[in-house]
Amino acid sequence: MIKVGIVGGTGYTGSELLRILALHPQVELKAITSRGEVGQAVADMFPALRKRVNIAFSEPTFESLKNCDLVFFATPHGVCMAQAAELVNAGIRVVDLGADFRLKNTAEFEHWYGMPHSEPALLEEAVYGLIEAHRNAVRTARLVGLAGCYPTSVQLALKPLLTAGAPLIDETTIIADCKSGVSGAGRKATVGSLFSEASENFKAYSVSGHRHLPEIEQGLEMISGRKTHVTFTPHLVPMVRGILATVYVKLNDAGQATDLQALYEGHYRDEYFVDVMPKGSLPETKHVRGSNFVRLAIHRPQGRDTAVILATIDNLVKGAAGQAVQAMNAMFGLPEHLGLEQLPLAP
Amino acid sequence: MIKVGIVGGTGYTGSELLRILALHPQVELKAITSRGEVGQAVADMFPALRKRVNIAFSEPTFESLKNCDLVFFATPHGVCMAQAAELVNAGIRVVDLGADFRLKNTAEFEHWYGMPHSEPALLEEAVYGLIEAHRNAVRTARLVGLAGCYPTSVQLALKPLLTAGAPLIDETTIIADCKSGVSGAGRKATVGSLFSEASENFKAYSVSGHRHLPEIEQGLEMISGRKTHVTFTPHLVPMVRGILATVYVKLNDAGQATDLQALYEGHYRDEYFVDVMPKGSLPETKHVRGSNFVRLAIHRPQGRDTAVILATIDNLVKGAAGQAVQAMNAMFGLPEHLGLEQLPLAP
Amino acid sequence: MIKVGIVGGTGYTGSELLRILALHPQVELKAITSRGEVGQAVADMFPALRKRVNIAFSEPTFESLKNCDLVFFATPHGVCMAQAAELVNAGIRVVDLGADFRLKNTAEFEHWYGMPHSEPALLEEAVYGLIEAHRNAVRTARLVGLAGCYPTSVQLALKPLLTAGAPLIDETTIIADCKSGVSGAGRKATVGSLFSEASENFKAYSVSGHRHLPEIEQGLEMISGRKTHVTFTPHLVPMVRGILATVYVKLNDAGQATDLQALYEGHYRDEYFVDVMPKGSLPETKHVRGSNFVRLAIHRPQGRDTAVILATIDNLVKGAAGQAVQAMNAMFGLPEHLGLEQLPLAP
Amino acid sequence: MIKVGIVGGTGYTGSELLRILALHPQVELKAITSRGEVGQAVADMFPALRKRVNIAFSEPTFESLKNCDLVFFATPHGVCMAQAAELVNAGIRVVDLGADFRLKNTAEFEHWYGMPHSEPALLEEAVYGLIEAHRNAVRTARLVGLAGCYPTSVQLALKPLLTAGAPLIDETTIIADCKSGVSGAGRKATVGSLFSEASENFKAYSVSGHRHLPEIEQGLEMISGRKTHVTFTPHLVPMVRGILATVYVKLNDAGQATDLQALYEGHYRDEYFVDVMPKGSLPETKHVRGSNFVRLAIHRPQGRDTAVILATIDNLVKGAAGQAVQAMNAMFGLPEHLGLEQLPLAP
Structure with missing residues (x-):
């Protein structure tokens, strides 16, 4: 079982990760953090998850995440940048669903996101997470900057x-x-x-x-x-x-x-x-x-x-949470579609 | 594996049955019938099922269904009534998602549905498929008239x-x-x-x-x-x-x-x-x-x-296709939630 | 021409008043106030009004409104209560689309709206603006507390x-x-x-x-x-x-x-x-x-x-802005449907 | 007053014409035809028009339309082509909201619409009804082929x-x-x-x-x-x-x-x-x-x-019924916006 943490679980990509991971046969959800909601049951915020997701939000600290094998960041830009180094250095792999590790050029990042990039070395190491284009690099990555939707x-x-x-x-x-x-x-x-x-x-x-x-x-x-x-x-x-x-x-x-x-x-x-x-x-x-x-x-x-x-x-699945789980599967040697077989909901 | 047939697969309850059954670990989909679409691949009509449902529509005849253990009718009223006896007599269990076997009083049926009931004996035997209210009867039923939405x-x-x-x-x-x-x-x-x-x-x-x-x-x-x-x-x-x-x-x-x-x-x-x-x-x-x-x-x-x-x-799941699969699970001694664990899609 | 002011023009009832009043043959729009948007052209916020409403937001003060014959309040509860007396005493009639002058019992008001009522005398005088039920009183009212939707x-x-x-x-x-x-x-x-x-x-x-x-x-x-x-x-x-x-x-x-x-x-x-x-x-x-x-x-x-x-x-017309204009018409002796003949938009 | 007829009043462009024309100060609605609905009150089909449009559908014959000054065709292609000559020859001006008189090349018409064009002479005379581009021609036209949406x-x-x-x-x-x-x-x-x-x-x-x-x-x-x-x-x-x-x-x-x-x-x-x-x-x-x-x-x-x-x-107004009324106004020397001043409905 892969021990997984989620930083920033109160948005749509966070709740979508929960929906997918709750039924993933090789995942154990260890922590989900949210500064504003510490202690609240996740299912109180997202009643669609009632009875199947029984975890509560915890502090967005290293302490909350240190027992994870992999941490997903479902956060606005700037958040993952601030926490990724500590996790990666502790051997915890990171998948950023946000924008911190997508643009390789730090000047471009600063131009479009209005803040300097604080981790240029990590940025250089980070793998761009469009799996169908960069599969081999994703498999061995310590840090994935997932492609945008x-x-x-x-x-x-x-x-x-x-x-x-x-x-x-x-x-x-x-x-x-x-x-x-x-x-x-x-x-x-x-x-x-x-x-x-x-x-x-x-x-x-x-x-x-x-x-x-x-x-x-x-x-x-x-x-x-x-x-x-x-x-x-x-x-x-x-x-x-x-x-x-x-x-x-x-x-x-x-x-x-x-x-x-x-x-x-x-x-x-x-x-x-x-x-x-x-x-x-x-x-x-x-x-x-x-x-x-x-x-x-x-x-x-x-x-x-x-x-x-x-x-x-x-956009929330292949454009965010699903592609993130696909990356996780690739990073841990699992079939890429594990936990992602769900058919489209139509009509 | 339960060998399953579907009569009337071109409506929303039919396609919803396909969505659910395609991932059910104990079901083998043997036949899906539609008078108007014989020979057409199901996935051509419902592209959401492409690559996962590889069956084509067949004639709505006994011949198409005779190797099934259970047949779902996702049809307007009147259709199941006309075919149920032959199937039940051949030992094939039937779940009618339509209205033919819900109302026990044939006069009421005729009043509300504008046609006489041709199978009063079967109607008497049929179990009303609201599982939480009639679980034991559903388990042993040959014919279930599933509750409406x-x-x-x-x-x-x-x-x-x-x-x-x-x-x-x-x-x-x-x-x-x-x-x-x-x-x-x-x-x-x-x-x-x-x-x-x-x-x-x-x-x-x-x-x-x-x-x-x-x-x-x-x-x-x-x-x-x-x-x-x-x-x-x-x-x-x-x-x-x-x-x-x-x-x-x-x-x-x-x-x-x-x-x-x-x-x-x-x-x-x-x-x-x-x-x-x-x-x-x-x-x-x-x-x-x-x-x-x-x-x-x-x-x-x-x-x-x-x-x-x-x-x-x-309405399409617990009100139709999901409840039908829940009934099937009960009828075949499986856990009722098998193949039905999917979490709600929100937002 | 009736000289009209609107207090609180940045919500949906405010913009709906503008849509109706812009084509009313007997209305001259004198002022629309919004504390947060002073100086901004109304049509910049609501481009649907471009070229037809050429007024800008002004300060929500008596000064802005003193030349009006009638002032509509399209504001949250508490706002009209604070300004109505000054206007009414100056001979300016007031129609409150909010809730300040609906409930006659001040204890009930305080219970449901969480604030004391500061104008009990005006409240007693105010006419409840459900015109089909209280037409005669509306016609002569100085202050109307319009019915909710x-x-x-x-x-x-x-x-x-x-x-x-x-x-x-x-x-x-x-x-x-x-x-x-x-x-x-x-x-x-x-x-x-x-x-x-x-x-x-x-x-x-x-x-x-x-x-x-x-x-x-x-x-x-x-x-x-x-x-x-x-x-x-x-x-x-x-x-x-x-x-x-x-x-x-x-x-x-x-x-x-x-x-x-x-x-x-x-x-x-x-x-x-x-x-x-x-x-x-x-x-x-x-x-x-x-x-x-x-x-x-x-x-x-x-x-x-x-x-x-x-x-x-x-809800925005007969439940708010339209009913308010209907009240105005009644208060000024005009046919009630003047400026309100628009047919429903369907489909 | 312009006496107006509508052929084909049961679709969305037909009902939109009614919504606009009912309030047009210079229009008298003389006839609205529909083969399938003869005798039915228009407002029974479109309850949004109740109490304001009191006409019933009549036969789509010349007899129904002969007292009109102008006839709108809100019909599928092929219908106007069959009736336009008789009307135009009787001095009744025609605006076709359908496609019969848009494409000047009859071979192109036949290629795209799958039928031959039966009125090539009228087609040559017809004015393409994009008013902002062809205003002068529209003003004097006997037959306008209104631009598509x-x-x-x-x-x-x-x-x-x-x-x-x-x-x-x-x-x-x-x-x-x-x-x-x-x-x-x-x-x-x-x-x-x-x-x-x-x-x-x-x-x-x-x-x-x-x-x-x-x-x-x-x-x-x-x-x-x-x-x-x-x-x-x-x-x-x-x-x-x-x-x-x-x-x-x-x-x-x-x-x-x-x-x-x-x-x-x-x-x-x-x-x-x-x-x-x-x-x-x-x-x-x-x-x-x-x-x-x-x-x-x-x-x-x-x-x-x-x-x-x-x-x-x-698409139903400037793309169809509104542009048609704008054309009518131009054809009869009225201000183009007469009856078309309605502001957009937002939100």
């Missing part, structure tokens, strides 16, 4: 095109028009996330620049080894869970000569969680809701030179 | 009050104000169930008389052994899954002298799926969504003589 | 039964099972009103006691002149706007002998905003959304002695 | 860039990623439009080719006089009303040197219904819901060479 969807949508040897597309004019459910904004009370604001409404946000943009470009460059430019526009959908990325790429001559459906199917043939749907398919967010699956389809409308890749994930 | 919520809300020996309430002035998500109306295309009609809208329906009314009254009388009258008003909530029953009862002197919280907790102490929440709790449909749990709370506002019982279930 | 729906649902001379129902066992959209909770950022919490969810709240309960009982007693007892259970519906009240009454012999449909139609024949729908109708919240209409239907299921009255309003 | 949003988003003299963008790599509420699919009962399918879900559809693609390209070419290529991807949003178009264009040197904000503000300065929001704005569908307004914003993320234009309309 949008970046997971966009990178998996593009990966087969970027790893095909010679370029197949114009890698500097990629457009990622992404749509996310409201749970992506977390469980913090803000006017913009109120039901009365978000329901029966649709909008783009952060059009001038979103924190996931540098992560996406860095991630794509790690995959391709070449410079990429992405125009990334996130949108807010009046639903709770789910991301659909609609990605537009301009095919070059090599790309136009390629059987894209075959390329994608071949590329992901052995990936348990990635489903390349048949030609002409239209993945829907409900096809993956509550599960760790990714569903993909690639189109080439009117036979022109623009290809459209559609990729859907559940 | 609203009746499950209302009966479980009232059962402790009705089995307490002497009456605690006025059993002829019960009010059941029930609210259901739209999936209760099934996957049939009707204007009233369109998104543009049901979203951002709320209404009562079938106020003058709903088919679940005689089932509720019959069920309560089976529990109490006494005549009951219920005013039952169903409402349509702009959500997909979930029922909340708000039940009002007038306490008599004995009822007013009873510790209702203790009564409920004691009554359901050993029920895996029934959660009596702490005093003052307010169960929400999302606390059970996607799971087979029932969550209950009992209130006595202002200390007056009216008690309010709140009960919530997922 | 739930109380409006419940009182209009019951009024014909209570004003019919001799009692027609058991007035001490009334049950009001009410359902409201989330905008009823206002524009304040709280976790419970987040989209991810409220969407795809349904729950009862304040079952043990809601502030509208004493207002409902007081209001019904003002209508009938007799003591009433109501069990009032509010529920939260995953929609933005709308209230449906499902009201259960036990008919006495006189009530059972009455043609209830004729009673209701006769009672409301001359009310512009109250629509008694044909026998058997099922009013939906979308039938009134965005309008000041009330739609009602009365049922007597199974011909038993319980009658079910269904009443629907838009 | 998506095409309205995309053309208004791009028009300032296309009419600026020399090209500002690469006109062959335009991407229009569009999102629509479910009412765009109409009031027809189909599984895909059911609440349980569309709620809590998001998907792209018709990615390989949508009927609005040729209309968009034709419309842009009418504006610019040059060939354009658009990749158009429609998506289904779990809301009832609203379209947001996110349009990506690659700026050429001239475009990069242009003050795009000033260009847009100048271009639309005199348009009542088009609101160019301040720099950095993010239009939301709820900012226009229920109104005839268009709200636009233009961004240039990261200062790169891709511009992003956001445009939002209510």
Whole structure:
């Protein structure tokens, strides 16, 4: 049994970790911390977990976590950075679901997150947790900076095109028009996330620049080894869970000569969680809701030179807690899908 | 392994059975039938099941089902009635998620469902599938007429009050104000169930008389052994899954002298799926969504003589497919919760 | 032209007042105040009003309001109480959409709102703003304490039964099972009103006691002149706007002998905003959304002695801003529907 | 008073026409036809219109319409084509909200709509009803083929860039990623439009080719006089009303040197219904819901060479019924906004 701790269990990624880990056959939940809720039973805050999760929140201290084999951070940026070194040095592996260990360039981190990075050495060691792209590194990592939700969807949508040897597309004019459910904004009370604001409404946000943009470009460059430019526009959908990325790429001559459906199917043939749907398919967010699956389809409308890749994930599962458990499984030599077999909840 | 067949797999209760059974450790899915879809892969209709359910629809004939140990009917009324005898006589046990074997009085059946009952003998033998009330009979049943969704919520809300020996309430002035998500109306295309009609809208329906009314009254009388009258008003909530029953009862002197919280907790102490929440709790449909749990709370506002019982279930799980699998587990001597441990999906 | 001011324009009732008043042919909007937003253009906060509402927020002082003929308070309780006397004494009429001038009993006010009432004399003078019940008093009022949203729906649902001379129902066992959209909770950022919490969810709240309960009982007693007892259970519906009240009454012999449909139609024949729908109708919240209409239907299921009255309003219009403008029209001798003719927005 | 008829009043565009026309000060509604509902009161089908629309459905014959000055067709393609000639020849002006008179090329019409065009001469005469682009022609038209909902949003988003003299963008790599509420699919009962399918879900559809693609390209070419290529991807949003178009264009040197904000503000300065929001704005569908307004914003993320234009309309108003009434106003010399002043319903 892997002894697991969670730092920051009062948000949606924290409660989603609990939902998954509670039924994981190789996990023993040792501690869940929250500065504001010490002593409160987790199930009092999340009644959906009643009778199955019987632990209470504890202080977010090293003491609470020192008997763990692995600690998940489901916290805003800045928190994991402050605690990771002590844990890692004590031999406790860390998976950060937040943003502290994603951007390799500390100047970029500071620009987008508005604070200096206090652990540049750890950052350099940290493995970027997009497992389908960096599996071997994840397996042996002491510290994983898990990929963000949008970046997971966009990178998996593009990966087969970027790893095909010679370029197949114009890698500097990629457009990622992404749509996310409201749970992506977390469980913090803000006017913009109120039901009365978000329901029966649709909008783009952060059009001038979103924190996931540098992560996406860095991630794509790690995959391709070449410079990429992405125009990334996130949108807010009046639903709770789910991301659909609609990605537009301009095919070059090599790309136009390629059987894209075959390329994608071949590329992901052995990936348990990635489903390349048949030609002409239209993945829907409900096809993956509550599960760790990714569903993909690639189109080439009117036979022109623009290809459209559609990729859907559940932002709280493959985009956060599920991908974190998948990483844990890989880090401890378990089958990656252990505890993650749940089928999507539809309708 | 129990060899299982499903008749009528193209609706929401059928697809929900598939979602649950696909991960059930003791079930082998042998056949799923649909007259209109013979030969089509189930996963083409329900992409959420892709890669995990690899069966195709077959003809709804005895031939398709004859190697099963148990057959679920996820069909409109009239269908199970026409096929049940042949199956039962061949030693195949049957669980009808539809309405053919719920109402014991054939005149009542004909009145509410507009067709004569063709199998009165089987109807007499059939066990009413509200497991928490009729467990022993379910275990040995050849044919189970599963309780409907609203009746499950209302009966479980009232059962402790009705089995307490002497009456605690006025059993002829019960009010059941029930609210259901739209999936209760099934996957049939009707204007009233369109998104543009049901979203951002709320209404009562079938106020003058709903088919679940005689089932509720019959069920309560089976529990109490006494005549009951219920005013039952169903409402349509702009959500997909979930029922909340708000039940009002007038306490008599004995009822007013009873510790209702203790009564409920004691009554359901050993029920895996029934959660009596702490005093003052307010169960929400999302606390059970996607799971087979029932969550209950009992209130006595202002200390007056009216008690309010709140009960919530997922109409597609405890109100249909989950309860059906729970019945199957009981019928085959398995732990009732096998394959039904999934925690609610929240948020 | 009536010169109008609004105190507290940053919530939903405030913005709804703006939406209505901007097109009112006899209103000139002089001032809208908000302590926190002084100087900001209203249309910057509410882009839906761009190009049509060109006013900015001003200080919530007497100075800002002194040139008005009438001031609406769209504020939490406690605010109007503190400012009303100065305005009324200056000859400015006041309509409070909040709760300060609803409950006539100061002890009740203090019990339910947790603060003493500082203006008992004004409270005694204030007219309870349910216009269909207290029209003449509203017309000449200096200060109106507008009816709350739930109380409006419940009182209009019951009024014909209570004003019919001799009692027609058991007035001490009334049950009001009410359902409201989330905008009823206002524009304040709280976790419970987040989209991810409220969407795809349904729950009862304040079952043990809601502030509208004493207002409902007081209001019904003002209508009938007799003591009433109501069990009032509010529920939260995953929609933005709308209230449906499902009201259960036990008919006495006189009530059972009455043609209830004729009673209701006769009672409301001359009310512009109250629509008694044909026998058997099922009013939906979308039938009134965005309008000041009330739609009602009365049922007597199974011909038993319980009658079910269904009443629907838009909580932000007839339950707040629309009813406030209706009161203003009455106070200034205008047709009550002036500026309130908008038809419901459906779908 | 303009005497108006509506053919096909049982869908959402038909009922929306009724909602608007019922309050239009210069319109007298003479007839509304529906083959299937002859004799039924309109308000029985649409209770939101009760007490304000007192007309019944009549036969869809010339006889029913011959006393009208103008007839709106709110019908599927093929219907207007069959009736328009008789009306126009009788001096009755026609506005087709359907698709019969949009595509000028009959071969294109046949390709996309699967039927031959029976009125090529009328088609040549018909004016394309995007008023902001073709105002003068609309004013004198006998027959208007109203712009579709998506095409309205995309053309208004791009028009300032296309009419600026020399090209500002690469006109062959335009991407229009569009999102629509479910009412765009109409009031027809189909599984895909059911609440349980569309709620809590998001998907792209018709990615390989949508009927609005040729209309968009034709419309842009009418504006610019040059060939354009658009990749158009429609998506289904779990809301009832609203379209947001996110349009990506690659700026050429001239475009990069242009003050795009000033260009847009100048271009639309005199348009009542088009609101160019301040720099950095993010239009939301709820900012226009229920109104005839268009709200636009233009961004240039990261200062790169891709511009992003956001445009939002209510698909049933500016995308259909409202634009139709705007056309009628123009055709009869009335102010275009007469009867269309309603402010958006938010929240």
